[in-house]
Amino acid sequence: MTEQDKVLIFDTTLRDGEQAPGFSMDHEQKLQLARALAELGVDIIEAGFPAASKGDFRAVNSIAKEIEGSTICGLARALEGDIRATAEAIAPARKKRIHTFIATSPIHRKHKLAMDKETVVRRAVEAVRLARSFVDDVEFSAEDALRTEPEFLVEIFSAVIEAGATTLNVPDTVGYATPEDIFRVFSHLRSHVKGADRVVFSAHCMMIWAWPWPIPLPPCGPVPGRWNVR
Numbered sequence: 001m002t003e004q005d006k007v008l009i010f011d012t013t014l015r016d017g018e019q020a021p022g023f024s025m026d027h028e029q030k031l032q033l034a035r036a037l038a039e040l041g042v043d044i045i046e047a048g049f050p051a052a053s054k055g056d057f058r059a060v061n062s063i064a065k066e067i068e069g070s071t072i073c074g075l076a077r078a079l080e081g082d083i084r085a086t087a088e089a090i091a092p093a094r095k096k097r098i099h100t101f102i103a104t105s106p107i108h109r110k111h112k113l114a115m116d117k118e119t120v121v122r123r124a125v126e127a128v129r130l131a132r133s134f135v136d137d138v139e140f141s142a143e144d145a146l147r148t149e150p151e152f153l154v155e156i157f158s159a160v161i162e163a164g165a166t167t168l169n170v171p172d173t174v175g176y177a178t179p180e181d182i183f184r185v186f187s188h189l190r191s192h193v194k195g196a197d198r199v200v201f202s203a204h205c206m207m208i209w210a211w212p213w214p215i216p217l218p219p220c221g222p223v224p225g226r227w228n229v230r
Contacts, residue, residue: 010202011037012046014059015075027059034063038070044097046073050089051082057089064093071137073097078127087134098131099169100124101141104148104156121156125163132164139202141169146177146185153185154192161195168193171204179205 014030017023025033030048037045045067050057064072072093076082078100090096102113102124109115115123124140131138140160145153157168170185177185182205190196 008043008200008202009041010044010046010073011042013037014063015046015048018048027055027062030059031062031066034067038067042070044071044073046075046099047090049075051076051079051085057085060086060089061092064090064096068094071095071097073099073139076100076127076131078102078123080130083127083130083134087131090135095137096135097137097139097167098135099139099141100127100131101143101169102127103143104152105144106149107147108144117152117155121159124156125159128160128163128165136166138165139167139169140165141171141204143171144173145170146172146181147174150185150188153189157189157196158194161193161199165199167200167202169202169204173204177205 014025014033018025034045034047045063047060047063048056050060060072060074072090072095074086074090074097076086076098083098083100086098090098102120103109104120109117109120113120124142128138128140140157142148142153142156153170157165160168168189170182170189172182182203186201186203190201
C-alpha cells in the first residue's frame with residue numbers, strides 16, 4: 001500500500017460524539033477513552049473543542065500531554081480566539097492538529113453567518129493561516145458542504161490549500177447526501193480543486209451505511225469517512 005492509498009482513522013467521539021444525549025463524560029472518562037483510542041491505533045483523535053469551555057480546554061490539554069502515537073486534534077471555529085485557545089491546548093502533543101471550520105452553504109451564509117461568499121472565503125483563509133502559524137497540520141471543514149454550490153466549494157478549498165490547509169473535510173452536516181452524492185462531489189472536487197493532489201480529503205458521511213457494500217465504489221483517491229465503531 002502506498003502512502004496515498006492509506007486510510008486514516010479520525011475519531012471524534014470526544015468532541016462530536018459527546019454531544020449525543022446522555023453521553024457527556026467527565027475528565028477522567030475522557031482520558032480513559034483517549035487511551036483506548038490510542039491503543040486501538042487511531043490516527044487522529046479529535047479531543048475536544050478547547051474554546052467551548054474550561055473543562056474542554058483542560059481535557060484536550062491533558063490528552064495532549066499524555067497520549068503518544070496518535071495525532072491530537074482540537075476543533076476551532078474560524079475565529080482568532082478559538083484558534084489561539086486550541087493551539088495552547090494541544091501544544092504539549094507530540095503530533096498535533098488544529099481543525100478549523102466555517103459554514104459554506106447558502107442557507108448558513110444567509111441565516112447563520114450573514115456573510116457573502118467573499119467574506120466566508122476571507123475568514124477561512126485567515127483562520128487557516130493563523131492555525132498554520134502554530135502547527136504544520138491544519139484541517140479545514142466547510143460546514144454543510146453537501147448543500148453548498150459545487151463551484152463555491154472548489155473556490156474555498158483551493159483558497160485554503162494555498163493558505164496552508166493539509167486536510168479538507170467535506171461534511172454532510174445535516175445528513176442530506178446519499179453515497180452516490182458523496183462520490184459525485186468528491187470526484188468533482190478532486191478534479192477541480194487547485195492543489196488537490198497535495199492534501200487529504202476527509203468525508204463526514206451521515207448516510208454511509210446506505211451504500212450496498214458488496215458493490216465497489218469507484219476509486220476517487222484517499223477519502224476517509226465517518227461512521228460508528230461497533
